[in-house]
Amino acid sequence: MAIIHIDDREFTANPKDNLLQACLSNGFDLPYFCWHPALGSVGACRQCAVRQFANPEDTTGRIVMACMTPATDGTRISIADPEAVSFRASVIEWLMTNHPHDCPVCEEGGECHLQDMTVMTGHAYRRYRFSKRTHRNQYLGPFVKHEMNRCIACYRCVRFYRDYAGGADLDVYAARNNVYFGRAEDGVLENEFSGNLVEVCPTGVFTDKTLSAAYNRKWDMRSAPSVCVHCGVGCNTSVNERGGQVRRILNRYNGAVNGYFLCDRGRFGYGFANRPDRVRTPVLRDPGGSMRTATRTEALDALTKTLGTGGKIIGIGSPRASLEANFALRRLVGADGFHAGVSAREARCLATAIEILQAGAVPTPTLREMEAADVVLVLGEDVADTAPRVALALRQAARGRSMEIADRLKIAHWQDAAVRDAAQGARSPLFVASVAATRLDDIAARTCRAAPCDIARLGFAIRHRIDANAPSVEDLPEAMQALAGEIADALLAAKRPLIVSGCGLGDEAVLRAAAGIAQALNGADRLPGIVLAVPECNSMGLALMQGGSVEDAIDTVTEGATVIVLENDLYRRAERKRVDALFDAAANVIVLDHVSTATVARADIVLPSANFAECDGTLVSGEGRAQRSFQAVFPKDDVQASWMWLRDIAGTSEWHRLDDVVRSLASAMTQFVAIGEATPPGDFRIAGSRIRSEPHRYSGRTAVDADRTVHEPRASVPEESPFSSTMEGYYGQMPASLIPFFWAPAWNSIQSLNKFQDEVGGALRGGDPGVRLFEPNGAAAPRPDATAPGQFVRGPGQWFVVPRRPIFGGEELSALAPAVAERIAAPSLALNPADARSLDVENGGMIDIDFKSGSYRLAVTVAPELPSGVAMLSVGLPGMDWCALPGWGTPRRAEPAP
Amino acid sequence: MNLILFGLLNIVGILLMLVIGAALLTWIERRLLGFWQDRRGPNRVGPFGSLQVVADMIKILFKQDWIPPFADPVVFVLAPAVVMVAALLAFAVVPVTPSIGIAGNLNIGILFFLAMTSLSVYSVVLAGWASNNKYSLLGGMRAAAQMVSYEVFMGLALIGVVMLTGSFSLADIVRAQQELWFVVPQFLGFIVFMIAGIAETHRLPFDLPEGENELGAGFHTEYSSMKFGMFFVGEYIGIILVSAMIVILFFGGWQGPLLPPILWFAIKTGAFVGFFILLRAALPRPRYDQLMAYGWKLMLPLSLLNIAVTGAVMLTH
Amino acid sequence: MLSSIRTLWYTFLHLFHHSETVQYPEQMPYLAPRYRGRIVLSRDPDGEERCVSCYLCAVACPVDCISLQKTEEDGRWYPEWFRINFSRCIFCGFCEEACPTYAIQLTPDFEMSEYERENLIYEKEDLLISGTGKYPDYSFYRVSGLAIPGKGKGEAERERPPIDTRALLP
Structure with a gap:
């Protein structure tokens, strides 16, 4: 110091x-x-x-x-x-001098760093009497709005977009007073972190287009700390609400996890919560088969009648529902009747991942620790799609070499331009082994394209190179051998090597290979880390509950059983005809959900559950970090949290508030003992006050509802919550997990965050939010006996089709958001050019492909880097049926539709 | 027979006069206050707003007659009745003219008057107590202390007049002023009596029992409708009573040249009622401790001095 | 004591003073144009709504009786709905002072009593007048930088034409 x-x-x-x-x-x-x-x-x-x-x-x-x-x-x-x-x-x-008189019509107004700084310096009166320079704006896609007149040329946008996030299509043009930040021509900003420009820009050049569509000032929105539900990384967010709708998602700094930045899926994927077609009231199926909306009492009566018949009850949980909801279901249907709502393959992968992380010897790092890794191996996972924020962290890890050079030259790390000049783009080694091109390739030292089993073989070969005791891999091609040697040498030379893999390919062998490498690296003075990307926001929490899969549920269903589906669309988890069989066999299908899905359409009773913004809940990220999100929206209709519905169905009354559920979960399942520590309990008060969730300038209280009633209805306050739902309450230094929004006197912009950190850029005061549920105990080295799978052999007339979950569209909820929907590419099958030629199709041409589960007609994208005999299909897109991937598919030339 | 009829007529006449006078006062007071404050006061209902009284009466009668659930109902209802009854009874001994008046010749007239005004303190204390409300109780206690204190020298102030007259009968006192109004020899007594009279009716500036700014409305916070109206009317009858007593004791009662006695009495009394209202328009309210100190440390010695001087003068004669 | 008597005398003399009361409604008082009465939303000289839905009136309102929702058409901001709860309004005029476009103005009209509180909820249709109110010439969009139909980039007052980013001239 x-x-x-x-x-x-x-x-x-x-x-x-x-x-x-x-x-x-x-x-x-x-x-x-x-x-x-x-x-x-x-x-x-x-x-x-x-x-x-x-x-x-x-x-x-x-x-x-x-x-x-x-x-x-x-x-x-x-x-x-x-x-x-x-x-x-x-x-x-x-x-x-050139800043326009725009503040009233600027989305940044009221949370503008430029406004704050202008007031702070005392400049109050414009003496400039001459004309101002102006700029034309550009269309930058559905996420970000552009208004260049407001620019003060601080260069933050390009420094973030190009230098930090690796984007290429935003740049600076012209000179001196005329500098222009934008694209070469109008068009969608390609980088998946473009939304951060909204927060990075100190003024209103880049603003949130989705917010602008239903705009409110920062001071007019209720805010609650939340956790992103669009992937398994567990980024912290703030949900902003007004008029019963989610208005925007803001980054909520967590020094250990997302830091200052969010991906666009997390930031703009909230639109599903505001959809007019979402489930808001209970729906019952009449004996005639038609659906009708019902009241809460009617629905509960129908449920009592249904469950009173005493048949077998099967519960299917969900990786996008909170831990508490899943536990409530598990308690209702019993451990035997509870099934995790994921496909069998995913369940196996997740179980393997847990085994590696829990019983292994190598810890999984936080995102901040990932940024400190000096050598990175990405094995078979396209993290830019499945865990975008991890990809951004790996980008920073790759700058480690630049920092070493800077250290050698005694240049401070914050001397950004000097470090870049000195390092001339030097990067730490980052190796990418993947099926297709990834968006990390531009910073990779070496890339390798192979079929999943070959990727696993490469992994095992690397492991053998590191640890000679590990079994060797037979028949590895020369090039692979050399690559394995190169990667192994780099990893051995590293102090903090990092192995990144995940469930994206659905191949356990890849996971085991990654675990094997990490295990082999452990020891000496190395601090290896392993990151395993999981598909959904609570995949890890659900997997920890150990509930099998949807397929198990289908296998065990008996005629006349009752099936309760929790916030899950089973048609995204298993084959259509098998799911249909499940629903046909079941006498009653009860579905709790907040979005309209194909499963909801099959239900006999639909209960409107609360989405992430409408209730409190705990999610477990891929890192094993349990984090609580809080209610920001108070629905006026029958919507309530899933665990409350399940409690009401069970007729148990000992659960009054979330803390009761958390407590009984912690005592029922030892793996969740720590989740109560994720955040202070519901009766947490500061000086006797709740924390206020509305800023002190919140406006329109006596007018906003006046068109319906002039009596100013009392604000709904959750029975036990650390937050008040109004502008009344405490706001100051509060526990890090309970910061609803960042504001400090004189700091109205997001930069007020400085006042909440121990040290600017460091951890939040009182420690970063969240609690890790497990640390590796090294009890069982992950299958030291695991051996490499066989070499990839292409099938006769068949392609091995691997799944790809694109960042936009690959996740169920965000795909329902209108802004994200604009960015979803049409489903397509990526093919090696040789394979495409063999069927005589060109880029954009159509082919039919048959899987065991059914056939598809798809457009073809020719991808030169794909290995021969391997095709890649983007999955999870709206309107696509589930199919068992990875798996073999038989292609046919598309016949004209009959 | 004629005598009885005349007596009854007298009683009914005075009663009516008082009640109507009190009701009219509610309007007169507001109009006078208006003039003194460069306003107009109620001038909309009827000629010059005089029917305002009727409007108010209708309004107050139709208000919800509310007895709070926490109050003592019997005492709560009794209290406003006491104040009116006491004030009306005191009027029995007032000789309006030699012929008009119920018992103007009563030989203990002054004592009766003092006794009746003392009774009204019960009303205020009981109202405050029965309301079962801390502000009402505080108001009641203030009223009790204030009235008990000021009663002492109210009585003492009258001793001078009685000494000069040699009679407790009010009619005798008026007759004794044929040559000279007692305000001249008993000026000190007049001042002390008037101030005590204001305090006795708890009018401004001595309305601490009601002290709106600290006690809500004091002893009658919980009262509504006609029960509140009775306190109101009781207060105005009190004003008339005290004004009438001042006229009788110090200003020669009905006596005066040219005009008939009844008119002289009315003019004199009205002037004092007006003065009471002027006090309200002009003077601020003192602090409670100032009020008590004023009573015990200034008024009491003054009244004693008055008796001593009067006695000494009478002895030397 | 003497001062009390003097006070009494002076107060008494007021009996002969002229009354200040104005006999409304027979006698209408003069209300200055800047009198703070009923609130209106005005239009700019071109007849377009002046309100740009900036929310500053709402946040300035000490009784929170103004609520609105922004919407946008061709780059021009305006309120989708605009509501004032006059049963809460205290006619302080802060909204008018906060308004950057002279849209919200208080007028010399206070005769707006109602028997039902509901009737005191004024929506945008009730508030919008067809004139410019107290400021006849001001139009926000002629000054501000946002492009709207009829006024492109660089066409507002004291603006230079937009920069050509590909020009090489200094």
């Missing part, structure tokens, strides 16, 4: 930081634009000027940019120095 003197008072600072970071960490308000804790400094905006003195005797000093000056021991600076103050005010005034 260094001692620095700010305005003649002593403060401590991290000598690795710059002065701006040190000032902010010590609670000072120092204006800045171009610096960002995750992006470093470039000194572009000249806003953070302070006066630095050489020693205590020096009274003259000199003006320096705080963000470009290291916080070395004994530094003496003055923020309040009159010249520094007027310098900062002048800089703002210059920046503002």
Whole structure:
């Protein structure tokens, strides 16, 4: 720790930081634009000027940019120095000369960093009397709105988009006062992290288009801490609500997980919650077969009658429902009747993943730890699709070599431009072994394309190279041998090697190969890590509950049984005819869900369950981190949390609030003992107050409902919640897992986050949210006997089809969001050019392909990098039937439709 | 027979006069306050707003007659009746003219008057107590302390007049003022009696029992409808009573040149009623401790001094 | 004591002063144009709605009686609905001061009593007038940078034509 003197008072600072970071960490308000804790400094905006003195005797000093000056021991600076103050005010005034009078019609207004900084410096009156430069805007796709006139040229957008997220299609054009940030021409921003531009941009150049469609100011929206439900990474989000609708998703900083950034699926996938066709009332099937909406009482009566018949009850859980909901179902139907709602293959993969993570010897790192890895091997998982935020972390890990070079040259890591100049794009080795091209290939040292079993074989070969005791792989081609050797050498040379794999290919051998490598690397002075991507937001939690699969449920169903389906579309989990058979056999099908699915259409009784924004619940991420999300929307109809419905069905009354469920879950299943620690309990109060979930300026209370009633109905307050549903309550320094929105006096923008961190860019005060449910105990080395599978042999007239879950469309809920739906590509089958030629189809041509489960007519995409005999089918897209992938498919030339 | 009829007529006449006078006062007071505050006061209902009284009467009669569930119902109902009855009874001894008046010649007239005004303190205390509300109780207690204190020198202030007259009969007192109104020899007594009279009717500036800004509405916080109306009317009858007593004791009662005695009495009484209202328009309310100190430390010695001086003067004569 | 008597005398003299009361409604008082009465939404000189749905009136309102929802058409912002609960309004005029476009204005009209509170809920249709109110010449979109039909980029007051990003001229 260094001692620095700010305005003649002593403060401590991290000598690795710059002065701006040190000032902010010590609670000072120092204006800045171009610096960002995750992006470093470039000194572009000249806003953070302070006066630095050489020693205590020096009274003259000199003006320096705080963000470009290291916080070395004994530094003496003055923020309040009159010249520094007027310098900062002048800089703002210059920046503002071309800024339009747009604030009333700007989506950023009210949470604008530029507004905050302008007020902070005291610039209040525009003296500039001349004409302003203007720009034309661009169409940037369904997510981000562009309004270039507002630009102050801080360069944050391109630094994030190009340097941090690896995007290529956003750049800076023209010069001096005219600089233009945009694409070469109008078009969708390709990078899947484009939504972060909204938060990165200090003013209103890039704004959230989905929010703009139903716009409210930040101060007018209720907010609650939440966890993203669109993949298994468990990024923390804030849900903003107004008028009973989710208005937007914001990043909620979690130093250990998502840090400052979210992927576009997580940010813009919320639209499913606002769909007009979603389930809002109970629906009953009349004896005639037609469906009608019913009241809550009617539905519960029907349920009592149904369950009173005493037949067998089968419960099917869901990886997109909370732990509590799944547990409530499990308790209702008993451990025997409970089935995890995933396909058999996925269940096997998840079980393997848990075995590796729980009983292995190598821990799974947090995203922040991933960024510190020095060698990365991605084995058979396209993380850019299945766990996008992990891919972004790997991108930062690849910069490790640049940082080493910077260290050697004694350049501080935050000296962004200097580090980049010095390193000239040097990267830490990152190896990608995948079936098809991935969006990490651009930073990969070596890539390898192979069929899943060959990827596993490569993994086993690497393991053998590292640990000679491990079984060798027979008949490995020369090129693979060489690659295995190269990767093994790199991994052995690493201090923090990281192996990334996942359930995306549905191949356990790949998982085992990855685990084997990690296991072999363990020891010496290496700290290896293993990351296994899981498909859905609570896949890990559900797998920990050990409930088999949908197929088990189908196998055990008997005539006349009652089937309860929890927030799950079974047609996405198993073959259509098998699911139909299940529903046909069942006397009663009860479905709890919030979106309209094919399963809901088959139900006899539909109960409207609450989505992630409408109830509290706990999710377990792939890392094994249990995190609580909280209610932001208070539905006016019969919607209630699934666990409440299941409690009402069971007729048990000892569960009044979520904490009761959490407590009985923790005592019933030892693997969940810790989940109560994920967040303070529901009766948590600060100075006797709940935490308020609406900002103190929340407006329109006495008018917003006045068209329906002038009596100003009382706000609905959950019985036990740390949050009040109104603007009344505490707001200040609260536990990290209970921060509903970031705001601090004078800091209305998201940058107010600085005030909630221990050290700017570090952990949140009081520790980052979430609790890890397991750490590897090394009890059982993961199958040391596991051996490589056989070589890939292409079938006669058959292709081995592997699944791909595209980032947009591959996940059920986000695909229902209108903005994401615009980005979904049509389903297509990717083929090796040779294979395409063999059937005489071209790019965009149609073919038929037969699987055991049925046949498809698909457009063909020719992908030169695909191995011969392997095809790749994008799965999970709306309107597509499930099919057992990976698996063999027989292609035919498309016959004209009859 | 004629005598009895005349007596009855007298009783009914005075009763009516009082009640109608009190009701009219509610309007007169508001109009006067209006004038003194450069406003107009109620001027919409009837000629010059005079029917405002009727409108208010209808309104107050149709208000919900509410007895709070936590109140003591019997005492709660009794209290407003006591105040009206006591004030009306006191009027029995007032000689309006030599012929009009129920018992103007009663030889203990002054004592009867003092006794009746003392009774009204019960009403206020009981109302405060029965309401079972802390503000009402505080109001009641204040009223009790205030009235008990001011009663002491109210009585003492009258001693001078009685000494000069040698009679407790009010009619005798009026007759004794044929040559000189007692306000001249008994000026000090007049001042003390008037101030005590204001306190006795708890009118501004001595309306601490009601003290709106600290006690809600004091002892009658919980009262509504005609029960509240009775307190209201009781207060106005009290004003008339005290004004009438001042006229009788110090300003020669019905006596005066030219005009008939009844008119003289009405004019004099009306002037004092107007003065009471002027006090309300002009003076602020003192603090409670100031009120008590004023009574015990200034008024009581003054009244004693008055008796001593009067006695000394009478002895030297 | 003396001062009390003086006060009594001075108060008494008011009996002969002229009454300040205005005999409304027979005698209508003069209300200045800036009187803070019923709230209206005005239009710009071109007849378009001035309100751009910026929410500043709503947030400035101390009794939270203004609520609205933004919508957009061809880049122009306007309220989808705009509601004022006059049974809560205290006519403080903060909304008018907060309004950056002179859209919301308080008028010299206060005769809006109702027997039903429901009738005091004014929707946009009730609030919108067809004129410009107190500020006849102001049009926000002529000043601001957003492009709307009829005013492209760089066509507002004191704006230069849009930059050609491919130009090489300095």
